[in-house]
Amino acid sequence: MKVTLADVAKRAQVSTCTASRVLNNKYRNKVSEETRRRVLEAAAELQYRPNIIARGLRKQQSTFIGLLLSEVSGSFIAEMVQGIQDASEALGFSTILYTHQRNKSNIETYLNVMWDKQVDGLLLYEPFVPTYLPLLERFIENDTPIVSLLFSIDELDIPAVLVDQRRGAHLAAEYLLGLGHRRLLHLSARSADRHGLERDIGFREVVQRRKDVASQIIHVAWDWKQAQQEVYRLYAAAAPEERPTAIFACSDAVALGAIKALHALDLKVPQDVSVVGFDDLVYAELSSPGLTTVAQPKYHAGKLSMELLLDKLRGKRITTVVLQPELVVRESCAPAK
Amino acid sequence: MKVTLADVAKRAQVSTCTASRVLNNKYRNKVSEETRRRVLEAAAELQYRPNIIARGLRKQQSTFIGLLLSEVSGSFIAEMVQGIQDASEALGFSTILYTHQRNKSNIETYLNVMWDKQVDGLLLYEPFVPTYLPLLERFIENDTPIVSLLFSIDELDIPAVLVDQRRGAHLAAEYLLGLGHRRLLHLSARSADRHGLERDIGFREVVQRRKDVASQIIHVAWDWKQAQQEVYRLYAAAAPEERPTAIFACSDAVALGAIKALHALDLKVPQDVSVVGFDDLVYAELSSPGLTTVAQPKYHAGKLSMELLLDKLRGKRITTVVLQPELVVRESCAPAK
């Protein structure tokens, strides 16, 4: 059915090793032009395609990169994955994809599967390291390079591609202060994960050194619903002159939840309240008004992580890279009155 | 470094074939309890994990499913991929992911790579079939099952998981008529692709049999920007009593573009104009007002496509499945005045 190297060799009347040599362009000038031509011709006629699985077994490299993510359905992750794809496709590597759903036993299962399938490298997103340290160590001992996306893995000295979350919060808070706002609300996901914590800290750093600024922080889930409820409650209860005039939300979804609440109270964005989000997902641009937000370079982070992995595979040394977020100004903020 | 079956066999003092038999639970009662125990023990002690690549070479199956998509960064596709993942992970199959970016030479390249890597099955999204018919035929001749996602591939009788686009448009149009709207606007992506065309036709089917309904259709790109421009132009120019009181947009992004334009003209949604979208992406829920839209069962479609593929791999017959969309009512529509 499938045509093999042996078929090509037979038709070209040479041994498989000679066929292999010309097809792989090895020992270039060590094979006669005539033989070479015959092999190439036979391969073309038979439409020969090498079996990469067999080659991998022999060469002890699979050309597979394992990609273990929490999930893939979110915009953030999806854009990151696109970056990873765009970097991997150049060199004949394929990414094999697993989503662990933040379930620790899934993580173990999939790390094992990837080991079994002999991946040449590993890309990790949202790890819960302590639980499966031994599995990761096995890869490391085996010299299988690993790069972590967006989260540092301190336990194991694994290089990562990070985005400076705290700096992102600085950008947002400073922007709002620059517009003259002095009563600020931060919708924080502090408890939810490390990025939430970093953004919370970043916000505090900017705000605490300003004596003329009144700030408050409400803890919410990443989900928009709780943000909507909390903002509604706060703005409905507070006297107009005590309401925060600007909100820094820990994510775009939370920001849009806040905007829903403000709209419900007939408060206008940005005329009455300014809102800044975080992440810059597709819908930041699509919402009305367009959401001003801190953009994380997710596509770039994904792409870079794969590039680092491939560099490592080529023998280069690689280290953690920290990327900088950027403020994307749209229409959801206005100067304080 | 890595421990192989030979290592296990040696330690258990049996041949590799006996080791293989107990580890694979074959010929169950044909191996003595004692031998069995020794092998299992040795495997456990050495933490043996079988090399799936080697097994694949021998058994002529790779346990890889090739997933060829236009891209992965959009919400729609990402949710579909999540469905695919959730279905595949059960059985030890791994999906290998490629994005062709709607570039025909990419499609060819990746189909070839997937062939070279011996995928056991193929999932396709957004194919441009005519260009690479021979490549697909090769898979078919080789009995590699293929399932197409959301698009039928008529040239080759490949089973697909479809969503009834026309029916979705019926749902939207009928809903708006039911609310009493008689001047309707459809923002159509007719020329952009087959789904746009189907939605356009579906809209016409409902509207044309109603003599009391005035409808117009504007062709736009999937992108929100053109929709915003066109809606702005139309509503700014038309006398208030001539303006469409309801809009059916061919996608959620287009719907949100329309809403931006309406807001810019100080028209309220849904008080002044009702808007229905299509797809039900994350941001439909996040926008203010929440967008009423035709939901495509994307997660389910993805999941089902993988399930079909695996069924086929197990020898079952499979055929095309058509899923039904649903109208998700949120806050962007109101009865006509």
Next chain:
DNA sequence: CTGAAAGCGCTTACAG
């Protein structure tokens, strides 16, 4: 310049 042979890590008839 070319080929015979070994081997990557498995599985599976075939023998005994």
Next chain:
DNA sequence: CTGAAAGCGCTTACAG
């Protein structure tokens, strides 16, 4: 109940 041997499709020293 168990093992020797062949083979999946390649690549690569080693010889000549």
